[in-house]
Amino acid sequence: MAALEATKARAIKIFGVGGAGVSLLDALNGEDFVGADFVAVNTDAPSLAASSAAVKIHLETKLMRGLGTGGDPDRGRAIAEEQFATLKTACEGSDVIFIIVGLGGGAGSGISPVLARAAEETGALVLAFVTLPFLCEGNRRQQQAQQGLEQLKSVADGVICLPSQKAFKLIDENTSVLDTFRITGGLLVEGVRGVWQLLTRPGLIQIHFNDLCALVRDRHSESVFACVEAAGAGRSREVVEKLIAHPLLDEGRALAESDAVLVSLMGGKDLTMAEVNRVMEQISRHAERAQIIMGAAVDVAMKNKLSVTVIAARQNSNTESPGVADDSSGQTSRHSIARPASRCVSQPQNAALDQREQLLKQHAAGRGRKSASKMRQQQLPLAIISKGRFDKSEPTIHRGEDLDIPTYYRRGVVLN
Amino acid sequence: MFDDSNIIVGLEIGTSKVCVVVGEQNADGALNVVGVGQSPARGVRKGEIVDAAQAEECVRNAIVEAEQMADVEIRNVYLGVTGGHIRGFNNRGVHPVVSADREISEDDVQDVIKNAKAINLPAENTVVHAVRQHFFVDGQDGITNPVGMLGARLEVDVHVVHGITNRLQNAVRLVKGLQLEVDEIVFNGLASSLALLTNEQKELGALVIDIGGGTTDYVVYADGVIKYTGALALGGDHVSNDLGHGLKVPLSRAEKLKLEHGSALVDEAMKGRTLTITNELGMPLKTINVEHLQRIVSLRLEEIFQIVAQDLEQAGLTDYLRAGVFLCGGCARVPQITKLAEPILQMPVSLGQTNSVSGLKSALDQPEFVTAIGLAKFGSLKTRKREGKSSFQDKIKKTIGTILRR
Numbered sequence: 001m002a003a004l005e006a007t008k009a010r011a012i013k014i015f016g017v018g019g020a021g022v023s024l025l026d027a028l029n030g031e032d033f034v035g036a037d038f039v040a041v042n043t044d045a046p047s048l049a050a051s052s053a054a055v056k057i058h059l060e061t062k063l064m065r066g067l068g069t070g071g072d073p074d075r076g077r078a079i080a081e082e083q084f085a086t087l088k089t090a091c092e093g094s095d096v097i098f099i100i101v102g103l104g105g106g107a108g109s110g111i112s113p114v115l116a117r118a119a120e121e122t123g124a125l126v127l128a129f130v131t132l133p134f135l136c137e138g139n140r141r142q143q144q145a146q147q148g149l150e151q152l153k154s155v156a157d158g159v160i161c162l163p164s165q166k167a168f169k170l171i172d173e174n175t176s177v178l179d180t181f182r183i184t185g186g187l188l189v190e191g192v193r194g195v196w197q198l199l200t201r202p203g204l205i206q207i208h209f210n211d212l213c214a215l216v217r218d219r220h221s222e223s224v225f226a227c228v229e230a231a232g233a234g235r236s237r238e239v240v241e242k243l244i245a246h247p248l249l250d251e252g253r254a255l256a257e258s259d260a261v262l263v264s265l266m267g268g269k270d271l272t273m274a275e276v277n278r279v280m281e282q283i284s285r286h287a288e289r290a291q292i293i294m295g296a297a298v299d300v301a302m303k304n305k306l307s308v309t310v311i312a313a314r315q316n317s318n319t320e321s322p323g324v325a326d327d328s329s330g331q332t333s334r335h336s337i338a339r340p341a342s343r344c345v346s347q348p349q350n351a352a353l354d355q356r357e358q359l360l361k362q363h364a365a366g367r368g369r370k371s372a373s374k375m376r377q378q379q380l381p382l383a384i385i386s387k388g389r390f391d392k393s394e395p396t397i398h399r400g401e402d403l404d405i406p407t408y409y410r411r412g413v414v415l416n
Numbered sequence: 417m418f419d420d421s422n423i424i425v426g427l428e429i430g431t432s433k434v435c436v437v438v439g440e441q442n443a444d445g446a447l448n449v450v451g452v453g454q455s456p457a458r459g460v461r462k463g464e465i466v467d468a469a470q471a472e473e474c475v476r477n478a479i480v481e482a483e484q485m486a487d488v489e490i491r492n493v494y495l496g497v498t499g500g501h502i503r504g505f506n507n508r509g510v511h512p513v514v515s516a517d518r519e520i521s522e523d524d525v526q527d528v529i530k531n532a533k534a535i536n537l538p539a540e541n542t543v544v545h546a547v548r549q550h551f552f553v554d555g556q557d558g559i560t561n562p563v564g565m566l567g568a569r570l571e572v573d574v575h576v577v578h579g580i581t582n583r584l585q586n587a588v589r590l591v592k593g594l595q596l597e598v599d600e601i602v603f604n605g606l607a608s609s610l611a612l613l614t615n616e617q618k619e620l621g622a623l624v625i626d627i628g629g630g631t632t633d634y635v636v637y638a639d640g641v642i643k644y645t646g647a648l649a650l651g652g653d654h655v656s657n658d659l660g661h662g663l664k665v666p667l668s669r670a671e672k673l674k675l676e677h678g679s680a681l682v683d684e685a686m687k688g689r690t691l692t693i694t695n696e697l698g699m700p701l702k703t704i705n706v707e708h709l710q711r712i713v714s715l716r717l718e719e720i721f722q723i724v725a726q727d728l729e730q731a732g733l734t735d736y737l738r739a740g741v742f743l744c745g746g747c748a749r750v751p752q753i754t755k756l757a758e759p760i761l762q763m764p765v766s767l768g769q770t771n772s773v774s775g776l777k778s779a780l781d782q783p784e785f786v787t788a789i790g791l792a793k794f795g796s797l798k799t800r801k802r803e804g805k806s807s808f809q810d811k812i813k814k815t816i817g818t819i820l821r822r
Contacts, residue, residue, distance in 0.1 A: 253688060393461045393462055396650055406657065407715040408715045415662055
């Protein structure tokens with residue numbers, strides 16, 4: 001079992017940042033995540049004290065007098081920059097780092113991009129799981145969250161983002177606030193667990209971390225998760241039905257709209273190829289436009305049960321994702337041929353220690369090129385667009401923009 | 417027949433329609449709407465006349481309709497003007513009080529206002545309005561009537577609305593060509609704000625956004641006076657044009673789709689829903705995605721609000737608007753528009769109600785008529801002021817004049 005060894009070789013750290021991140025970390029800490037190190041990072045001492053994480057990093061300066069960041073991401077960022085060395089030390093020695101954060105507040109939005117950068121510098125792959133605040137939390141938090149998300153996207157290898165607002169579909173009039181937060185937290189935890197399982201369980205059809213990163217990099221104006229389980233004879237059919245009926249997937253519409261879907265199937269030893277096939281067939285029918293990445297794994301404990309985790313990412317309408325577009329050509333041969341991209345270092349599972357180190361170094365060198373590869377050639381706006389009825393009237397120019405040209409066109413919103 | 421000396425008419429030559437409102441001023445000076453006339457406008461783009469012959473025809477139709485409805489003969493109108501060339505700014509006039517006892521007299525007040533109105537504008541521009549704000553006596557703020565006060569230095573702020581003379585005169589000439597007198601030209605945004613806002617709201621601070629067919633006019637009131645005005649050559653026409661472009665349908669069809677299915681926010685339930693448009697024989701022509709339709713509308717309206725919000729932020733007025741935002745104009749009919757505007761302007765937004773006039777319910781309830789009603793209201797305020805000042809002799813002259821004119 002080569003794959004099993006690989007999981008042992010891969011050290012994973014899970015960071016929870018900010019108040020929401022730390023409490024989500026607690027929800028994760030336990031049952032399934034054997035072998036991962038948990039690190040809680042916050043500016044707020046009481047939240048850390050309540051945490052069950054093994055390592056706790058309290059970011060503190062005298063300036064704040066123990067009052068936390070007060071919801072100001074700039075303060076969070078400043079303090080994280082100040083303690084950059086501490087964060088970097090904490091990141092060292094791991095290959096994969098998960099950052100779990102609730103964006104919108106000061107600590108989460110400010111610290112997490114810095115932490116991601118620290119982690120990158122140690123040479124680890126960084127995948128961030130973020131929640132965006134509820135709309136009712138106000139514009140300022142939304143804006144801070146968006147800013148944080150942008151910053152995080154530019155440094156992390158992948159960001160999976162869940163707008164809390166989606167949880168409204170799961171609650172009714174009588175659901176308490178506490179329960180609602182638990183539900184959104186639970187969704188994120190499901191997502192983390194799904195990814196964790198993808199990465200650690202022995203796979204029949206394995207998903208590489210690279211594939212996952214390629215899926216979530218550069219896109220995701222938002223992503224949705226769904227995790228469903230079924231048991232018994234008709235479990236493959238039942239699982240698809242449940243998936244389509246899942247409220248977060250908007251009755252399957254989210255699948256239809258998404259550009260990339262990652263599917264992970266997990267079953268007991270009795271998982272059959274026919275079942276995998278049946279599930280995948282249904283999902284691909286629903287997600288016609290999407291690029292689908294799938295993996296199947298076996299967990300001995302899951303007798304008679306089949307669980308499916310789906311992460312559907314929708315492209316932000318004005319960002320393109322050349323990285324992923326490239327992949328589609330090599331889709332069938334993905335698992336046999338290492339991709340030439342710098343990100344794709346082959347799994348260093350059987351390599352001797354020194355070889356492995358060398359690979360990681362190459363990897364880190366490749367990382368430097370990443371920022372360069374992110375720069376895309378810009379197109380001159382040469383397309384001539386008719387202004388319809390305003391063709392001959394005096395143009396309405398506002399800050400150098402011709403407002404007679406349709407807004408959707410200027411903002412690059414794609415209609416198809 | 418009616419004695420038409422107290423008949424006041426507002427005429428707005430809008431981009432999408434010409435509106436006429438006939439108001440009757442009663443003895444207390446309150447305005448009562450007795451007739452309305454409207455006609456779809458042609459030959460108008462972005463609030464300005466581009467084809468005088470067509471526009472004249474439309475104005476005539478609207479005037480005739482209003483005359484029939486109100487049973488009066490319209491001779492004078494208050495004419496609304498707008499367009500992207502109209503700008504507003506605040507100007508301050510200074511006047512030293514020279515009398516021996518340092519008491520501020522009526523003449524001092526007139527002088528300082530004259531000073532404030534002496535504005536250095538480019539030759540091709542004219543002042544449409546110069547509205548008095550507050551007086552300052554020796555730097556003391558917030559004085560509404562300084563006559564009788566003591567002071568050495570009297571200052572006054574005025575809000576000046578100006579535009580390019582020739583472009584303003586186009587509309588005036590057109591109306592004069594119809595044998596109508598233009599009493600005064602009024603900026604549309606100002607007229608709308610007069611129709612919508614109560615004194616209390618003006619005092620608290622309010623923003624009126626009139627999103628019409630071709631222009632968006634906005635006016636800010638704070639502390640009871642006009643603080644800011646703006647006109648943006650964007651409106652419902654742009655929404656239709658965007659739709660025509662995005663959905664690849666002719667403009668007339670786009671206009672219809674906007675009215676029937678437009679929404680300021682993308683309706684979640686409409687996602688993936690499609691519409692089939694048919695020709696006059698009922699044959700299907702094209703399938704349209706409703707979500708796209710609504711997204712196009714939403715983006716354009718969002719942009720308009722964003723520009724207004726930016727503008728006000730630069731002017732530093734966002735904190736003064738305690739009564740909130742009031743919308744009017746044809747685009748105020750778009751469903752969910754208040755919900756779209758609220759997060760952008762970060763203020764409570766509501767549809768404006770013409771509370772300050774009485775009369776025909778059908779006219780008062782329509783957001784398209786707000787400007788025209790405001791024009792009549794402006795007229796009523798002017799005449800009230802004039803009558804208040806006129807002497808007995810003037811009144812006799814006026815009465816004789818009226819009799820002679822008949």
